[in-house]
Amino acid sequence: MTPKPRKPTIDMVASKSEVSKTTISRFLNGKYEYMSEETKKRIQHVVDELNYRPNNFARSLKSNKSGLIGVVVADITSPFSSILVKGIGDFCNERGYQIITTNTDEDPSKEREYLESLVGGEMVEGLIVNTTGKNDDLLSQLGSQGTPIVLADRAMEHLEFDTITNNNYGMTRDTLNHMTESGFEHVAFFTQAMGANSSRRIRHEAYLDFYEYEPGDAPYVYEIDTNNSRAVIESIQAFIGQTQGHTRAIFAVNGVVLLAVVRGIVELGLKMPDDIGVCGYDDWEWATLVPPGISAIEQPSYQVGLEAAKRVIARINGSKAKAKVIELPSKLHVRGSTTLK
Amino acid sequence: MTPKPRKPTIDMVASKSEVSKTTISRFLNGKYEYMSEETKKRIQHVVDELNYRPNNFARSLKSNKSGLIGVVVADITSPFSSILVKGIGDFCNERGYQIITTNTDEDPSKEREYLESLVGGEMVEGLIVNTTGKNDDLLSQLGSQGTPIVLADRAMEHLEFDTITNNNYGMTRDTLNHMTESGFEHVAFFTQAMGANSSRRIRHEAYLDFYEYEPGDAPYVYEIDTNNSRAVIESIQAFIGQTQGHTRAIFAVNGVVLLAVVRGIVELGLKMPDDIGVCGYDDWEWATLVPPGISAIEQPSYQVGLEAAKRVIARINGSKAKAKVIELPSKLHVRGSTTLK
């Protein structure tokens, strides 16, 4: 129970080692060029003895570098995000950065608040954002004021920042193609409200293109509220009603929707894939467990995180490369739910 | 494309408003007591115009407060952790703190590294740790040097810090009791290596106590490697072999084990609950989906996060209350997998 040992400062180290703090500072920053072995050793000794660590704020104040990267995700509890954050963290920590994670709950005003608070006080050197899509203006502004920004998974309307996503369009098309080849005559598109979410929109677009529907008149697009299981079930029933006598399947726009859909199908006692096929994003752990196995698309979240981190750090270090979109490959796992006998 | 607009400082605001920076500082900190409406307005105007935000490092350097709380979790990708982090974040953000999240991957040396780097440079004001259990010494040291620490979910050997967990012992006992009442004659305990993980150890202890087994000679304790599905299956078969002609069930020590066990059972084509019952931690989304529904224990991760955040912040604000363990209630969801007809 020591009373309250004040953290040692560079001055204490200096006086204990009987050199100036300039020398200590040199030592700490590895500038040994003109330093005698003698003093080097002495300093090392004192540093160890005091267990001295330089104060980050003083350093940051001087250098204008915090060693912090801000990460703004829409929903940290989704496997996509938590794996993304892990990828970001792994890369950043390796390079000596720490990450500040904030969770917007898909709420644009929270997003706004966090963005402002993170860059406002010079807190972070760069930003990785999984945006709600409703703060393009603010992001633009922050970017033009000099904060390096990288978008993860969801793009902005105008390409302005490096954007790491997966090949949403191509993968959706390939999956629908697989459905056709499997023999499904009608495929519905189940989605949450698409709002400004670019991934959802692109998947939707790929769906419309594949079946050559006009935007206004696609018969089997269902926007569902995943928290309302009754409504989900009703949508499934409506789709079935519209496709009597045909083979049919549901494509889920994301993992949450896929879960809700499968839940509904199980509840209705329908048999997959004969009564109805199912596939979609995302390939979460349970997809193999529910008989007959749910076909699902695995996104490279971890790699997205890694790549996003790599790009912000490059920008922080001065890269002026033109902003570009990087599409990482995802993977369709075909299972029983889309395998018609 | 403005060239590079330097961030405004308090000095710029001062000169533009034609008052001293002291007055600006007062204004920024809401000390309006003796300030004329006139200057107040003028300053407000300039602040808005310049879009000025005080520099956090300078503030931190002065005040020795970073507004940052460090969160060290063992595995951010597990639902338990990501929900925990969300709870922590929600509470902290509300109180004006940001959180720095680090992920140890259950690796004690990474944990050590992050702990040191987080508190080392005065970076964080407090720490919430979901510890691997292998750094008790370091945690002790950091704590005694003045860093407020709260443990989330996993306790240390000696009670030294506030520890927020759920009622592991009681819940395990209650669940086993439910199994007995359901008619299961033998219940196995499936676990990952227990190591220094306090939650696993406590659940194990509750199991031994319930069946009055001596620590050394519990016949149905299986330590499995969840990545090795063959081995998992062999353990299940071994258990079945030992209990021919009896009703039996498996208790899984956590969500990862539960998943592996269910996967094995499905693969073996066994019927739940008749061939074998299943229950355990954790109640993740898929538990209702796998027929006949998997009985599972839901942990209050979010509340653990909230409470942990509340405690660190209280400590940061000077609370000297004696360290204590807070056990939050968890909930057993009984489903088909433990309902013998």
Add this chain to the structure above:
DNA sequence: TTGTATGCGTTATCAA
């Protein structure tokens, strides 16, 4: 009601 001067712990410039 407002301003002056000093210090927080570092790093960098210049001089020795």
Add this chain to the structure above:
DNA sequence: TTGATAACGCATACAA
């Protein structure tokens, strides 16, 4: 090879 000193941006004790 080393040291004195100024500066980073802000908050505060003390003066006015």
